[in-house]
């Protein structure tokens with residue numbers, strides 16, 4: 309993209325820390341649309357968090373399947389936690405979080421140009437622009453060092469956000485080669501550069517350690533008086549609803565079983581733990597998969613709207629399963 313004057317953040321738009329951490333003024337929201345995002349369940353989750361978190365006795369939070377971080381943003385701003393460990397296996401996602409954490413103004417500079425250039429285009433030109441960016445994004449992934457923070461990360465993060473905000477349904481999907489392959493969306497006025505929210509996100513991320521990691525790394529990071537929220541890729545509710553492609557690695561049934569083992573291990577170490585997943589009983593009332601692997605823990609079923617289904621009529625209300633190792637009032 310053509311160079312432009314450096315984007316200046318308006319000082320009156322930078323949120324103050326005391327405003328952000330005021331429980332009645334939740335300022336930072338997820339900046340990505342993400343499959344399985346928990347934004348719609350936050351009100352339900354308020355009733356399911358451990359008492360110690362609500363009473364601000366818990367100081368450290370872990371979210372090893374971060375995605376758009378809906379639960380992290382909610383908890384970080386309401387319950388006075390002092391440290392958060394956020395992991396995801398998706399390196400593009402993690403790169404983007406790190407850029408927002410460290411260099412939000414440089415990111416805004418690129419996003420502002422995306423917003424300006426894209427808004428000027430006609431519908432057909434927008435599609436072309438999207439597919440050009442998508443191709444460039446897929447080609448450039450071989451030139452990025454995901455382990456070493458650098459100036460190359462700023463345009464990469466901006467391109468990731470641009471594609472997320474303008475692709476069909478905001479669905480981040482990669483094929484087995486790791487190529488992002490979601491088609492263009494059809495939005496009149498997509499918000500690509502949400503300056504106010506990204507500044508708030510930047511502030512909230514200052515308490516976080518963010519890393520590209522497998523969920524099992526939590527074992528070596530776990531501290532006393534912690535709350536862990538696990539939101540792994542869904543176990544498909546039917547053979548056709550098998551969305552699982554956040555990354556080329558996928559997450560097989562064996563992953564669910566390893567996670568259940570880890571849940572028991574962390575329970576023994578004293579962490580408060582909550583886990584959500586799709587309820588297989590939506591399709592087959594006799595399927596006891598989660599009831600079996602989480603036997604002995606509290607299992608609650610809560611209604612949720614499922615968006616990930618290529619057939620719009622099938623995006624209905626279904627149950628999600630919530631497992632906790634503490635009793636819920």
Ligand SMILES: C[S@@+](CC[C@H](N)C(=O)[O-])C[C@H]1O[C@@H](n2cnc3c(N)ncnc32)[C@H](O)[C@@H]1O
Pocket residue numbers: 342343344345346347372373374375376377378379395396397398521522523524539540541542554555558559
């Ligand atoms: C259901 S989504 C989480 C959604 C999130 N709670 C939200 O509100 O947006 C699952 C996430 O787990 C990540 N993931 C998949 N396999 C993983 C693994 N082995 N370790 C860590 N993260 C993984 C995916 O990249 C995806 O972002």
